[in-house]
Amino acid sequence: MNKLGHVIRKVRKEDREEIAAVLTAAFGQKDEAELVKQLWTQNAVKFERLAEVGGAVIGYCAFSPITCKPSLDGLLLGLGPLAVAPDHQRQGVGAALVEEGLKVCRENKARLIAVLGDPDYYARFGFEPAAEKKMTWAGFDAGDAFRIIIGDPGLSDESDAEDIRVIHYHPAFDIVS
Numbered sequence: 001m002n003k004l005g006h007v008i009r010k011v012r013k014e015d016r017e018e019i020a021a022v023l024t025a026a027f028g029q030k031d032e033a034e035l036v037k038q039l040w041t042q043n044a045v046k047f048e049r050l051a052e053v054g055g056a057v058i059g060y061c062a063f064s065p066i067t068c069k070p071s072l073d074g075l076l077l078g079l080g081p082l083a084v085a086p087d088h089q090r091q092g093v094g095a096a097l098v099e100e101g102l103k104v105c106r107e108n109k110a111r112l113i114a115v116l117g118d119p120d121y122y123a124r125f126g127f128e129p130a131a132e133k134k135m136t137w138a139g140f141d142a143g144d145a146f147r148i149i150i151g152d153p154g155l156s157d158e159s160d161a162e163d164i165r166v167i168h169y170h171p172a173f174d175i176v177s
């Protein structure tokens with residue numbers, strides 16, 4: 001348990017119903033829970049973690065593979081969805097999930113981690129505007145809200161590329177975009 005009173009841990013199959021309930025409560029709709037169920041069905045979750053208090057699931061985050069055009073070698077991941085149950089928000093649970101998730105990504109030598117979300121929230125974890133690295137999301141123009149962390153190896157060998165690199169999330173994300 002950390003000093004905030006919650007535990008961040010790996011997900012087991014029997015947690016899935018509770019996770020879906022947290023996603024539905026946090027987003028106020030079922031789309032994100034449905035998205036994650038599709039990712040599970042298609043074995044498309046690369047890393048996931050949950051937050052728990054007293055045996056109850058209160059938060060969840062997932063990382064799934066993304067693709068780039070022009071392509072990029074290595075482990076490329078998208079963070080999302082991230083959700084904390086309404087009664088437990090603004091207590092650092094979301095931050096703890098993201099930090100633990102990013103640690104796992106780094107340990108597994110992720111080369112690129114992308115996120116679409118509130119720029120101020122994600123900037124604190126080191127996510128930088130994707131546009132600064134000539135990358136964009138394949139969906140709508142999300143501007144500053146589409147952000148990336150470049151892992152190891154960096155992009156120096158590709159930095160001269162003229163092309164904008166277009167990033168696609170797993171097709172299951174179409175339900176929420």
Ligand SMILES: CC(C)(COP(=O)(O)OP(=O)(O)OC[C@H]1O[C@@H](n2cnc3c(N)ncnc32)[C@H](O)[C@@H]1OP(=O)(O)O)[C@@H](O)C(=O)NCCC(=O)NCCS
Binds near residue numbers: 093116
């Ligand atoms: C976004 C979310 C995961 C953050 O989790 P959390 O545990 O509440 O966040 P933390 O406690 O780690 O961080 C709190 C800080 O984040 C910021 N913050 C929290 N929720 C935010 C939001 N929806 N938008 C922007 N900033 C937010 C605030 O600055 C807050 O600081 P403050 O309390 O001093 O004002 C949670 O609010 C949530 O589940 N929201 C609904 C689902 C959602 O929007 N998910 C993100 C999709 S990208």
